[in-house]
Structures are given as C-alpha cells and as structure tokens.
Amino acid sequence: MPREITVCFIGNPNCGKTTLFNAYTGANLKVANWPGVTVERMEGAIQDHDMKIHLVDLPGTYSLTSYTMEEQVSRQFILSDQVDVIIDVVDASSLERSLYLTLQLLELNKPMVLALNMMDIIEKRGMEIDLHRLSELLGIPVVPVTARKKQGIHTLMHAACHQEEGQNSQVNHRPQAIQGEVIKRYAMEYDYNLESKISKIQSELVHKDPHILNPRWVAIKLLENDKEIKEKYSFDITELIDGDEDTRIINQKYDYIQAIIHEVLLGKKSKDELTDKIDRVVTHPVFGLLFFLLIMLLVFGLTFLLGDMLKGYVETFVDWMIQICTSGMETLHVSDWLIDLVTNGIIGGVGGILTFLPNIAILFLALAFLEDSGYMARVAYVMNDIMEHLGLSGRSFIPMVLGFGCTVPALMASRALESDKDRHRVMLVTPFFSCSAKLPVYILFSGLFFGEYATLAAYSMYIIGILVALIVAWLLHLKDKGKDINPLLIELPLYKMPSAYTIFIYVWDKVKDFLTKAGTTIFIASIIVWILMHVGFNGYTSDISTSFAAAIGNAIVPVMTPIGLGFWQICVALLAGLSAKEVVVSSTAVLFGISNINGIAGMQTLHTTLSSMGFTALNAYCLLLFCLLYVPCVASLGTIRKESGSIRYMFITMIFQILLAWVICFVVYQTGSIFLH
Structure with missing residues (x-):
C-alpha cells in the first residue's frame, strides 16, 4: 500500500504560490471550503513512485499573525498535525520581505523546504543568490524554481519528500559565523x-x-x-x-x-528600473486615476471593435443551426409549436447570447493581461486615498475591481477584509460594478440606439457603477465618522510580460463558465419565457397579449412606467434577468421572436419593433442603468447570504438595490423627458 503524505504551499500574496501549485495539479484540482468559513480550500494529489502526495494551497499571508479569515485559515492549518511538509514559496526578487514569514515558519520546527521562485527575474537584474549559503543559514533545503515555466518543480517535490522522511530535516543549532555577529545560531535565537x-x-x-x-x-x-x-x-x-x-x-x-x-x-540592483519609471505615472494620485480611466476606455473600445469583427462567425453558426433544425423537424412533420420552441425559444435565446461570446472572451483577455502584468495592484494603490475618505480600507477596492469580471468571486474576495462592517459595505456596493454578464445587455441596446456613440454609452455604465458604489459607501460611512480605518498593505509586484499560458487558462475557464451558463441557466430561462409567452389562462395561445408573460409584465408596467420602462416585454425580460443578467438579452430575443438578436437583421427588426412602441434612446439608457443597478443574479445573492451569514442582510441588499435603481432611473428619465420635450 503506497505511503501518503500532505504537503502544503504557503507564501506571501503574489509570490507565485498558486502558479506553482497548479504546475503540479493541472486539472486534477478539488475546490471546497475550509470547515466553518467560506474561504476556498484548494487541494490536489500527485503520485510519486510508491508515495501519494496530497497538496494543499493555503491562502496567501504575510505572517502567522492573522487578521483576516484567509490568514486565520493558513495559520490554523499550518499549526495542525495534518501537515507533513511545508513548502514555503518565496519571491526571490523580494527576498527581504518574504523571509519574515520564513523565520516564523522555522520556529514551528516542522519539515520544510524553501522554494525560491521567480529566479528568472533575479537573473535579468544581473543579480545572484548564493543558494548553498542561504540553505546553510536557514538549515533547510533551498530549491530554485520558476513556477510559470515549470522549472525546478521535480527537484522541489523530491526535496519535500526527503524532508518528510527525515533525511534532511535536522535543525542545525551550532553557532553560525555571520559578519558582525548579528546571527548567533539557527533556529533564530533572540537576545x-x-x-x-x-x-x-x-x-x-x-x-x-x-x-x-x-x-x-x-x-x-x-x-x-x-x-x-x-x-x-x-x-x-x-x-x-x-x-x-x-x-x-x-x-x-x-x-x-x-x-x-x-x-x-x-550583485547590485539597478537604481532606476522600468517598474519605477512606469510607477511614477500610474501610481500618481491624479495621472494614475486618469490613466486607469483611459485604460478601461481602451479595453471596452477593443471589446466592442474586435468583438463585432468576430461575432459574424458565431452568427453564421447560429443561423446554420436554426436552418438545420427547422428543415429537419419539418421533414419529420413535427408540430409547429415545437419547431417554434426549438428555433425561437431555445436556439433564439441561447444562440442570441452565444453571439456575444467574442466580446466576453476579449474582455476577460484584457482583464487577465492587466492583472498578470502587475497593473491592477497599482489601481488599488491609487484608489487608496479615495477609499479612506469614504471610510473604507484601500483594500476594499480590490474585490470591487474583481467585480468587472464576475460579481460572485468579487463578493467572496471581501473575506480578505479585516472588519465585518467593511465586508458588509463592500458586499452591498460591489454589484454596482459592471460584471461581464451585463456586457451583452450594454452591447445590444447601446448598439441599437446610440450608433457611433455605442462604446461611450456602454463605457458610461462602468463609470456610473463605480461612482454609485463610492457614493453609497461614503453615505454609509457618515454615521460612523471617526471610526478607525484599517490601512492598506499591498505589494506592488514588478511589471512583467504576462504568460500566454496563464492568460489562456484564465480566459478558457471564464469561457467555459459562460458556455455552461448558456447551456443551463439561459437554456432553462429561455424555455420558461417561451412557455409563459404561449400559455395563458385558457391554455395554449398564439396571441402573446393573452399569455401569462403579458399578464406578469402588465402587472409590473405601472411601477416601471415612471422610469421609462413601462413595456411589458421589457418588464418580463428584467424579471427573467434575476436568474442571470445575460437572460435579459435571451428573453428579449424570445419575447420579440428574433432568432439571431445580435445579427444585423435581428438588430434591425428589434430596433423597428421597439421604435414603433415608442421606445427611444432615453428609454434604452434607462434600461442600461436599471440593469447596472438592480438586483444581481441569483448566484450573487446566494454568495451574499453565505458570506454575510444572514438571509436578512441578503433581502436588505435586494430591496436597497431595487429602490436605488428605480430612484436613479426616475431622475434620469424625468429630467431627460423635460429637456427632450
């Protein structure tokens, strides 16, 4: 029977720990939660000859003095008897900062190996680390690795296994002769x-x-x-x-x-590195903020431009699917209602969303590039002063920025905040940051009504979302004026050219999530909307105005009319959008009977239909605003419930966001109507 050991990876944030962990586990990864908390537990397993090695990736931490939930998890696990070997992942380019945690770990007197990551950066700087001497001074094996290139990983695991066997785990307590007699012996002896x-x-x-x-x-x-x-x-x-x-x-x-x-x-570190030169601009209080806004405008411009160039291929595929299914079912003499369900209900709904896949992929590609290059950490740094004036730690902006990708992981990232009050505030305002699921809504309706200004109309949603989030955070802070604010402690990593493999894996994971959602949530929602459109109080109906969908929509119309959204089809689409924001688009496609809503013909048909109903650019802008601000998707609500530990807080969040969305849209629509008329 093979021997089993548990090896845990620990290190500072941004040291490459998770990249190293992924180099071993690949796709053989299990994600769960640590007992009693909502912090994710990353596990994997590998086989090395007759030994089964369980791998655990601990949340990043700067020390074993814990403040946040993630730091507490790392400390509790490392102190337990579940760990056979510790792999301390250290950023070789920030050795001084990283070794503080190393010294704390050494005091535990457990089998341990030091993984010296990012050695390629040290070499590029013209510097060198005396690995043998470092190993002597620390009393543990030191293995150089470059995690993103998978260099040195086999040697590292071999050293870890040997440590567990006790071949290299003895601690050297003899005095160490170091210049100035600063160090007396290992493990570190104080005065x-x-x-x-x-x-x-x-x-x-x-x-x-x-x-x-x-x-x-x-x-x-x-x-x-x-x-x-x-x-x-x-x-x-x-x-x-x-x-x-x-x-x-x-x-x-x-x-x-x-x-x-x-x-x-x-060797000597260069005094004026490229990182320092760039940081003079991007971390400047004024120019840094302007640079961030410019970068985001560029990102969304590329998302529209390149996405529109590529979406034609997806449109062709969707049209081909509709033709194949229609002709096939007609040949089999399938009922007209079933043909309509498949073509307009399922393919029209799901296919309409799939045409936005290029835009989604490009957005995530850009966000991954900015994150992996080291830029996004600078954004949090630049926003620190603003956040502190609003009564939040600068660290609070990090989960908010993650909200540009997906609200669910952004809400989960709030667990890194030390204060429960900060966590609750961040969970309340993070959904105002435009997640990728809202992008199809922005693209569709801004493209329909704003022509050459479509990119600016969509971009304004991102800016308004940030402003609303910050203003709400500030208003919440007013009643707690004078309370202590936890200062921001953040590492600004070196700029580097992002790894193509890392970006590919990130984008592919997001695309898979999008396709999974299209095949489940959007698929089911499209069928439900189609059924509600074709079934009424008297059974099946071909007159949509007598359907359950029309009845539900018309019941909501009086509430939505003052904000410019008094159209029952739009009301039903927004209601369906509670399941997932992309469903607003798929439901619109089903409700208006458009099989390829993002194609040229489909958009022209939808524009003509909406215009004939009196739906104008002002109505469209209010729709974008409402989608931006009203209740997030069901998955996000579930995350708020889990992270806050309170179903009451989840309902408070829902009610607050609906009321805020309604009030802002009311002001915009009524003001706009006065000026336009």
Whole structure:
C-alpha cells in the first residue's frame, strides 16, 4: 500500500504560490471550503513512485499573525498535525520581505523546504543568490524554481519528500559565523533577555500540556500579545512582560534577515528600473486615476471593435443551426409549436447570447493581461486615498475591481477584509460594478440606439457603477465618522510580460463558465419565457397579449412606467434577468421572436419593433442603468447570504438595490423627458 503524505504551499500574496501549485495539479484540482468559513480550500494529489502526495494551497499571508479569515485559515492549518511538509514559496526578487514569514515558519520546527521562485527575474537584474549559503543559514533545503515555466518543480517535490522522511530535516543549532555577529545560531535565537522569557514560558506550557504542539512558537506569540493564542493558553505572564517584547521580536527578526541578505545576495540592483519609471505615472494620485480611466476606455473600445469583427462567425453558426433544425423537424412533420420552441425559444435565446461570446472572451483577455502584468495592484494603490475618505480600507477596492469580471468571486474576495462592517459595505456596493454578464445587455441596446456613440454609452455604465458604489459607501460611512480605518498593505509586484499560458487558462475557464451558463441557466430561462409567452389562462395561445408573460409584465408596467420602462416585454425580460443578467438579452430575443438578436437583421427588426412602441434612446439608457443597478443574479445573492451569514442582510441588499435603481432611473428619465420635450 503506497505511503501518503500532505504537503502544503504557503507564501506571501503574489509570490507565485498558486502558479506553482497548479504546475503540479493541472486539472486534477478539488475546490471546497475550509470547515466553518467560506474561504476556498484548494487541494490536489500527485503520485510519486510508491508515495501519494496530497497538496494543499493555503491562502496567501504575510505572517502567522492573522487578521483576516484567509490568514486565520493558513495559520490554523499550518499549526495542525495534518501537515507533513511545508513548502514555503518565496519571491526571490523580494527576498527581504518574504523571509519574515520564513523565520516564523522555522520556529514551528516542522519539515520544510524553501522554494525560491521567480529566479528568472533575479537573473535579468544581473543579480545572484548564493543558494548553498542561504540553505546553510536557514538549515533547510533551498530549491530554485520558476513556477510559470515549470522549472525546478521535480527537484522541489523530491526535496519535500526527503524532508518528510527525515533525511534532511535536522535543525542545525551550532553557532553560525555571520559578519558582525548579528546571527548567533539557527533556529533564530533572540537576545538573552527574550530567550530567557521564551524558555520560562515554554517550560510552563510543556508542564501543563506535555503533548502541546509548537511550544516555542506559542511562547513567542504570547510575548507578542497575540490575542488568539492568549485566549487559548490562558495563564498569567504579566511578571515577564515589559511591554515592548513584540517590537523587539520584530526588530531582531529583521536584523537577522538583513544579515542573511548581506551574506547571500550578490550583485547590485539597478537604481532606476522600468517598474519605477512606469510607477511614477500610474501610481500618481491624479495621472494614475486618469490613466486607469483611459485604460478601461481602451479595453471596452477593443471589446466592442474586435468583438463585432468576430461575432459574424458565431452568427453564421447560429443561423446554420436554426436552418438545420427547422428543415429537419419539418421533414419529420413535427408540430409547429415545437419547431417554434426549438428555433425561437431555445436556439433564439441561447444562440442570441452565444453571439456575444467574442466580446466576453476579449474582455476577460484584457482583464487577465492587466492583472498578470502587475497593473491592477497599482489601481488599488491609487484608489487608496479615495477609499479612506469614504471610510473604507484601500483594500476594499480590490474585490470591487474583481467585480468587472464576475460579481460572485468579487463578493467572496471581501473575506480578505479585516472588519465585518467593511465586508458588509463592500458586499452591498460591489454589484454596482459592471460584471461581464451585463456586457451583452450594454452591447445590444447601446448598439441599437446610440450608433457611433455605442462604446461611450456602454463605457458610461462602468463609470456610473463605480461612482454609485463610492457614493453609497461614503453615505454609509457618515454615521460612523471617526471610526478607525484599517490601512492598506499591498505589494506592488514588478511589471512583467504576462504568460500566454496563464492568460489562456484564465480566459478558457471564464469561457467555459459562460458556455455552461448558456447551456443551463439561459437554456432553462429561455424555455420558461417561451412557455409563459404561449400559455395563458385558457391554455395554449398564439396571441402573446393573452399569455401569462403579458399578464406578469402588465402587472409590473405601472411601477416601471415612471422610469421609462413601462413595456411589458421589457418588464418580463428584467424579471427573467434575476436568474442571470445575460437572460435579459435571451428573453428579449424570445419575447420579440428574433432568432439571431445580435445579427444585423435581428438588430434591425428589434430596433423597428421597439421604435414603433415608442421606445427611444432615453428609454434604452434607462434600461442600461436599471440593469447596472438592480438586483444581481441569483448566484450573487446566494454568495451574499453565505458570506454575510444572514438571509436578512441578503433581502436588505435586494430591496436597497431595487429602490436605488428605480430612484436613479426616475431622475434620469424625468429630467431627460423635460429637456427632450
């Protein structure tokens, strides 16, 4: 029977830890939640000869002093007896910052390997790291890797397995001769005063519980006044405390790190790197914000331009599918209602959404490029001052920016915030950021009514969404004026040319999600809308005005008329859009009987029909605004319920967003009507 071990990956955010984890697991990945919290648990397994290796990717953390849910998860798992080997992933280009966590991990005295990632960046800088000397000083194997190129990964896992077997896990406690006698021995020894206190506390801990795990680490944490550790191991150490132990421990750790850096880092860093030059512009308080707006305008311009060039191929495929299905069913003498259901209901609804696939793919391609290049971290940095004036930590903008892709992971990212109040505020306003699901609605209706200004009309939705989110956050802050705000601590990674493979995997995952949604949620919604259109109180009907859909829509019309959306078909489409925002488009296609709604002929037909109903550019803009601001999809609501732990808060969010959307659309429509008339 093969032996089984558990290897966990831990490291700072943006150190390449997850890239390294994915290099081993590939598609053999299991995603679940850690017990008791909503933080994702990333697991995988590989086989190495007669050994089965379970791999766990822990959330990124800067230290074992935990503040956020993700940091707490990493700490609890690393302290447990479930871990056989720790792989500490360190960014070689930021060695000084990364080694702080390494020193904390070494104090646990567990089998451990240091994975020195991004060695290619060090080489490009003309620098070198003395790996042998670094290994000597830390007392553990040090393996150079380049995760995105999968270089060194086999050597790394081989070293981890050897550590578990105990072949290289012994700790060297002999004095280490380092210039200036800063470092006395490994594992790190503090000054005499601190060491005597640690020793006394450690002895007391072992006396009370002979089976205690990591007694030295616990003793150090008690001296650091760690709240969680103090609650768990409650005994009086007041007589040992002077009040500055935590500061002294931190300072001595950094002295240790400085000495290591002096010994192992060879060559000089260039004083004025490309990253520094670019950052002078993109992190500037004014120019940085303007640059971000310009970049987003460029992204959406390309999304429209390139998407329109490519959508013709999808349109041709959808038209071909309709022709094949129609002729096939007519040959088989299938009932007219079934032909209509398949062609106008299913293919018309699902196919209409599929024609937006090129736009969606291009949007995610651009977002992946910006994220992988290191730019998006700068956006959060630039927004920090604005967020603090609104009463939120600058860290709050990170989940909001993720909302441009999909609201669900953006809401889940709020768990990285330290304050529950911040988390709730961010969950309330994040849906105002335009997710990719709203893009088909923007493309369709801006293309129908705004002609050459279609890109600007759609782009304005993104800007308005950001402004509304920030204003709402500010209003919520007014009643808590003067409360402490957690400062932003964020790493600005080096700019790099994004990996084509990484971007491909990211875009492919998003495209798969989109296709899955088209084949499930949108498919089912299209059938339901078609049935509601063709069934009334007296059974099957060919007169749509007597259908259940018309009855439902007409019941909502009085409420929607003051905001310019008093058309029963539009009301039904918006109601159906609660399942997924793309369904607004597929439902519109089904409700107006258009098989290829994003094609030239389909758009002309829809424009003519809507115009004859009195639907103008002002109505279209209000529709875009309402789609931007009203309740997010069912999946997002479920995430709000799960992340907040309160179904009440989910309903408060729903009611607030519907009312806000209605009020803003009312102001825009009524004001616009006055000026236009």
